[in-house]
Amino acid sequence: MNVELQLNAALGSTHEASTQWNREAAQAVHDLPFNDLLFRAQTIHRENFDPNRVQLSRLLSIKTGGCPEDCGYCSQSAHHQSGLKASKLMEVERVIAEARKVRDAGATRYCMGAAWRSPKERDMDAVVAMVEALRRSAWRPA
Numbered sequence: 001m002n003v004e005l006q007l008n009a010a011l012g013s014t015h016e017a018s019t020q021w022n023r024e025a026a027q028a029v030h031d032l033p034f035n036d037l038l039f040r041a042q043t044i045h046r047e048n049f050d051p052n053r054v055q056l057s058r059l060l061s062i063k064t065g066g067c068p069e070d071c072g073y074c075s076q077s078a079h080h081q082s083g084l085k086a087s088k089l090m091e092v093e094r095v096i097a098e099a100r101k102v103r104d105a106g107a108t109r110y111c112m113g114a115a116w117r118s119p120k121e122r123d124m125d126a127v128v129a130m131v132e133a134l135r136r137s138a139w140r141p142a
């Protein structure tokens with residue numbers, strides 16, 4: 001299969017979405033010049049979504065810094081001198097209030113990040129309460 005056919009198979013219209021991927025097709029995509037890849041991606045995006053609409057999302061750090069893990073790239077790790085001041089898990093009411101605020105400002109997605117490898121047992125009740133409250137009422141689009 002020549003490169004153009006591989007590209008058509010890999011990146012053609014969504015009507016060809018059932019086309020089987022193989023190593024050559026994936027390599028052809030990988031090897032595309034950046035602007036060609038951008039053009040193809042934009043074409044597929046326009047076939048499936050309103051081209052001029054973007055999703056507004058908001059990320060809130062509900063527990064910042066002091067993570068015991070040592071991920072080399074992460075400023076939240078307690079192992080690095082990032083100057084970040086570690087904080088405890090945010091109160092549930094404050095997380096919900098922030099969610100309402102960003103929802104009312106037009107965000108349609110709300111993400112919460114916490115500097116943990118995994119939550120501590122003592123934090124689970126609060127985390128569950130946040131998720132339940134958001135699912136129940138606070139995060140309904142206005």
Ligand code: SF4
Pocket residue numbers: 067068069070071074075076077114115116117
């Ligand atoms: S917050 Fe996540 S990425 Fe950062 S050090 Fe902890 S486990 Fe690693």
